[in-house]
Amino acid sequence: MSSQRTLEAAALVLAGTRPGGDPFAAAQGVAHKSLIQIDGSTLLERVVRALLEAGISRIGVSCDEGPVAELAHRLGAQVIPTGRGPSASVGSGFETLGAPLIVTTSDHALLQPDWVRELTDGTPEDADLSVMLAERGTVQRALPGSKRTYLRFADGHWSGCNLFYLQTPDARRAIETWSMVEADRKRPWRIAARLGLGTLLSMLLGRLTIAEGLARLGQRIGVKTALVSASDGLAAVDVDKQADLDAVRALIARRKEGSSANPV
Numbered sequence: 001m002s003s004q005r006t007l008e009a010a011a012l013v014l015a016g017t018r019p020g021g022d023p024f025a026a027a028q029g030v031a032h033k034s035l036i037q038i039d040g041s042t043l044l045e046r047v048v049r050a051l052l053e054a055g056i057s058r059i060g061v062s063c064d065e066g067p068v069a070e071l072a073h074r075l076g077a078q079v080i081p082t083g084r085g086p087s088a089s090v091g092s093g094f095e096t097l098g099a100p101l102i103v104t105t106s107d108h109a110l111l112q113p114d115w116v117r118e119l120t121d122g123t124p125e126d127a128d129l130s131v132m133l134a135e136r137g138t139v140q141r142a143l144p145g146s147k148r149t150y151l152r153f154a155d156g157h158w159s160g161c162n163l164f165y166l167q168t169p170d171a172r173r174a175i176e177t178w179s180m181v182e183a184d185r186k187r188p189w190r191i192a193a194r195l196g197l198g199t200l201l202s203m204l205l206g207r208l209t210i211a212e213g214l215a216r217l218g219q220r221i222g223v224k225t226a227l228v229s230a231s232d233g234l235a236a237v238d239v240d241k242q243a244d245l246d247a248v249r250a251l252i253a254r255r256k257e258g259s260s261a262n263p264v
Contacts, residue, residue: 034106142233
């Protein structure tokens with residue numbers, strides 16, 4: 001069902017190609033995992049459709065030339081060339097589409113318009129950027145047995161949802177810091193120096209709540225950040241490996257069976 005109101009924000013879908021290719025995509029017989037089909041639609045189609053239904057009219061897809069770009073064009077999205085790494089791709093999309101900008105990924109197979117609204121509506125007006133995260137209990141209730149990566153904080157274990165909201169032009173500072181962290185990924189002491197050793201230790205030891213951790217990192221970078229806690233744990237589920245694909249396909253099949261058994 002279409003959204004009742006249009007969002008002012010644009011959206012960027014990350015669909016870049018990994019260096020050396022993606023073995024998971026190759027195992028599915030496609031050039032890129034965003035071309036994997038679930039219930040008759042590719043992952044990219046599912047993501048773009050959810051964004052459109054959320055009321056977003058300007059959608060960019062960050063990808064290389066080829067079948068993904070061709071599909072993006074057919075879906076009415078603007079193709080934005082990828083950068084050297086995810087942060088550079090987001091930076092390029094931010095320069096092209098501007099703020100406010102929602103960022104997600106092409107493997108977000110279960111993306112729902114309500115989650116996009118939850119992200120934007122839950123972001124304080126004075127925040128430069130926000131990130132949606134899901135607490136482990138919420139994820140496990142939504143999809144028991146799902147294996148995700150969690151960060152430990154004082155108020156629980158949190159998993160990313162691949163949903164970010166760059167609300168103001170100042171959010172560019174976070175992208176720049178992300179780029180520096182990527183460049184220093186083999187030199188962790190530099191990352192600690194940039195982000196603050198005390199903050200990192202407090203986060204690793206679980207002494208901060210997730211909101212406090214984000215706030216401290218934001219202060220270090222020079223932006224105001226906000227947490228949007230996902231109400232639906234499925235927001236943390238992407239399709240990055242075979243187990244994810246199997247779980248998502250099974251979930252969608254169960255939903256179809258339920259709707260067929262209980263027609264409206």
